[in-house]
Amino acid sequence: MSAELQSAHSEATSVDALDVARCWHPFAQMQEYTSHPRVQIASGEGCWLTDVEGKRYLDANASIWTNVHGHQDADLNNAIIEQLGKMAHSTYLGLGHEPGALLADKLCELTGLDRVFYSDNGSNAVEIALKLSFQYFQLVGQPQRKRVIGLYNAYHGDTFGTMSVGDSGIFHERFDPWKFPVERIPAPTCEEFGGEVFASDMAESLAALDAHLANFGNEVAAVILEPWVQGAGGMLLQPKGYLAEVQKRCRAHGVHLILDEVFVGFGRLGPMLVGESEGVTPDFYCLAKGLTAGYLPLAATVTSEEIYEAFLGEYGEFKAFFHGHTFTGNPLGCVVALKNIEKLEAMMTSGALAETIANFEQFFRDLREALPDTFVLRQRGLASSLDLPAGDRTLRRGMHFCIALREQGVLLRALGDSILIVPPLVISADELNFLKAALLETLQDKAYL
Structure with missing residues (x-):
């Protein structure tokens, strides 16, 4: 072994030993994690990540659905470097700054809304929307509006409010005694891949929503949903047009509509925002x-001037929204978000994003032709799932498949027996061909059938 390889191997051993000895990973049974081969990432470039031993992997899940323009994008890097030359962070509690103001203005332009409340992750963005909705109705003299209606199979985060409105089974059920009650309706169904819709139905879901609103509409504060795709639910697709029907019903009953676009927004499904596109x-x-673009933790809850104004008053009235985070409105996050949106708008105008989505649709048509019908495929935009044939979920076939796939130079993460394929928005046709070959090669193992 050369001196260079020995050095890399020594570094890998050191990092891995510290990882096993000191770290606790999210959504992981650590006894299982430490018993399987591990990957320690050292760097990234484009759609690829490289581990501490120098092996390259296609980042086919966009670092858990966040990466947009690839790793080490020069424009995004430069935006952060320029801001670092001025200031890394300043509190948003009682102070403002230019990046926060500019990004808020841009988000209002994109959403058609008026006010932005910053936080640092999707769970907090949803938690804030729920709290704002509840407090708004208290402030306007409708304190009876305490109910929330959500969808079955929803996932909105892991804080207590978001666990309550979600429906994530074993992820959160042990915390049921501490959750608040939520009314649930079936998610509408849609089967789609390769740019074609094969079946869709929203009638049952809308009928259930109508029934809840008829029974206690004046007690409902909000309806919350992930539009078009329930990501953590297994890439479950909704028919287009459903969203407008839900909004119509919310307006008729004076109920807030909360759109959780944490996953689906910013070009993931094609449009900048699903709500705006409908x-x-x-x-x-x-x-x-x-x-x-997957660079820094930043989140935003965007709302209307009407809701904002209900919170205005003299200090002693205690109408203010008492909620905040240490890194609220972090300037580095704001500047990289602005540059990300600028680049995304250019991709949409030029047709580059549409071309990538077309390539991804062809990728799925190719998979459908190559795989037996016992595999179930779902895809919209650059979000998709390849479900292994029905089998014993306790065998952890999805997890073992993703571990085996690393040998082919691909990183994916399974949800049960669903292989979720969510690449960066700049993945190339050649990289999709590489991914297809790796998937089909690994699927030749009968253990996954």
């Missing part, structure tokens, strides 16, 4: 993940 202006947009 002509829907909700009462709250919850934004994160792709907001900063």
